[in-house]
Amino acid sequence: MNQRLLHSLLAAASLLTAPALFGASPLPPNARVAIIGDSITEQKIYSKYMEAYLLACTGRKDIHVMQFGWSGETANGFAARCVNDLAGFQPNVATTCYGMNDGGYQPWKDGIGQAYEGNMRNVLKQLTAAGVKHIVVGSPGAVDSKFFAPRPAFGGKDSAAGYNDTLAHLRDIAKKLADENHQTFANVHNAMFDAMPKAKAALGEDFPVCGGDGFHPGPDGQLLMAYAFLKALRVDGDIGTITVDAKGTATATDGHKVLTSAAGKVELESTRWPFCFDADPKNANSTRSILPFAPFNQDLNRLTLKVKNLGAAKAKVTWGAVSQEFSKEKLEAGVNLAAEFPATPFDGQFNKLLDALARKQSFETGMIKGLVTNFRQFANDAKADPDLAKAFDTVRTKLQSRQQALDAEARQQLVPVKHTLTVTPL
Numbered sequence: 001m002n003q004r005l006l007h008s009l010l011a012a013a014s015l016l017t018a019p020a021l022f023g024a025s026p027l028p029p030n031a032r033v034a035i036i037g038d039s040i041t042e043q044k045i046y047s048k049y050m051e052a053y054l055l056a057c058t059g060r061k062d063i064h065v066m067q068f069g070w071s072g073e074t075a076n077g078f079a080a081r082c083v084n085d086l087a088g089f090q091p092n093v094a095t096t097c098y099g100m101n102d103g104g105y106q107p108w109k110d111g112i113g114q115a116y117e118g119n120m121r122n123v124l125k126q127l128t129a130a131g132v133k134h135i136v137v138g139s140p141g142a143v144d145s146k147f148f149a150p151r152p153a154f155g156g157k158d159s160a161a162g163y164n165d166t167l168a169h170l171r172d173i174a175k176k177l178a179d180e181n182h183q184t185f186a187n188v189h190n191a192m193f194d195a196m197p198k199a200k201a202a203l204g205e206d207f208p209v210c211g212g213d214g215f216h217p218g219p220d221g222q223l224l225m226a227y228a229f230l231k232a233l234r235v236d237g238d239i240g241t242i243t244v245d246a247k248g249t250a251t252a253t254d255g256h257k258v259l260t261s262a263a264g265k266v267e268l269e270s271t272r273w274p275f276c277f278d279a280d281p282k283n284a285n286s287t288r289s290i291l292p293f294a295p296f297n298q299d300l301n302r303l304t305l306k307v308k309n310l311g312a313a314k315a316k317v318t319w320g321a322v323s324q325e326f327s328k329e330k331l332e333a334g335v336n337l338a339a340e341f342p343a344t345p346f347d348g349q350f351n352k353l354l355d356a357l358a359r360k361q362s363f364e365t366g367m368i369k370g371l372v373t374n375f376r377q378f379a380n381d382a383k384a385d386p387d388l389a390k391a392f393d394t395v396r397t398k399l400q401s402r403q404q405a406l407d408a409e410a411r412q413q414l415v416p417v418k419h420t421l422t423v424t425p426l
Helices: 002-015 046-056 075-086 110-129 159-180 188-203 219-232 287-293 296-300 328-333 347-370 372-384 386-411
Strands: 032-037 064-069 093-097 134-138 184-186 238-245 256-262 265-270 302-308 314-319 322-327 417-425
Touching: 032 046, 046 064, 046 219, 046 347, 064 075, 064 347, 075 093, 075 110, 075 372, 093 110, 093 219, 110 134, 110 159, 134 159, 134 219, 159 184, 159 188, 184 219, 188 219, 188 287, 219 287, 219 296, 238 256, 238 265, 238 417, 287 296, 296 302, 302 314, 302 328, 314 328, 322 328, 347 372, 347 386, 372 386
Parallel strands: 032 064, 032 093, 093 134, 134 184, 238 302
Antiparallel strands: 256 265, 265 417, 314 322, 314 417
8 A cells, every 4th residue: 555655646746846033023034924724714815915915015035925724624623734734834934814613603602712722722832843933823804794694503693793703702712822822913803893894884785895605705805814914913014115306306215216316206116016906996806995994005005105395285196107186295294105096007017926826825725735734644654664754755845846936936026116206296
């Protein structure tokens, strides 16, 4: 049997051959971030947004990301596969998002909390054993007040309200565990739960913040999840500042190079990008739709234009193909271009990056669920058979090499973006 397995593993390998201490941020030098969770993570949406932000918006090139989502999983399920599945990637940072399945889709009772707490304690223990130094303990998200279907367990009462109460209890346990272990807490639940009534009040009850099935969010809700985790990772959110002198030359902070400038106009080349959004302001499948109801741009996405010596009460600012008008006072204080402009010169390249990251993360799911996690089943055989153990190591190495190649392909999209800002007094 071992020889047949050895042959299969080596064949799979041949198919996959491809050309400290924490300071203000939990992201250390050479951060390797594992994004871990259930089917909501396996959707590969918030994880894709997080990776895009960490690669394109932070100004750092030393961050690497891999997602480990698994549909239907509870905290206990991940604890069992943690050390095995993380071995090839060797993360030093991890984010976890469990609780949606752990709550059992039923009203709160103490037994749910006791099981979740015990399993999450084991997750933290296993992550530590896997060499992870910093853990962001994420709460579960929320369920949609309109689309979470009635459940018999709630006895005719509002199932969404009832299950959000259960999830809030699990949120509190996640925070307690983060505090006890001197780790960081990500309040995913409230990022979604608090934005939901505001969004529905503005866009209608049929606007799904937590997904059309009630608990698998679309891009709008997934952006809220990414926001919660990025905040917990304590990224500073300062993408850069461009200062235009209406009567002189322009300057820019790190990540933005002034190529040419004249009175009221500057051409730049930027290696640090703002996070970019889909166009539709009212569709739940668009990240832009949720922005009015959450401080994503304010907290995480500040590309600031400041104008001095304007000499007029207001001005028209043209950035790429879009123009907007602002008062002199607002321009002097600073305008967040990422928030104010519905389209940016970075949009096209940002979407190319997202597409490349989607391909990479799709491979990661198949890699872990299809092969790596199954190595556990043959642990005893591998101990008794050095050739088999070597075959597992070969496959793991080949898989990780392919993942690294896809990572490199995604990073090829991180090219400098040239763009022009023109300030016209009115």
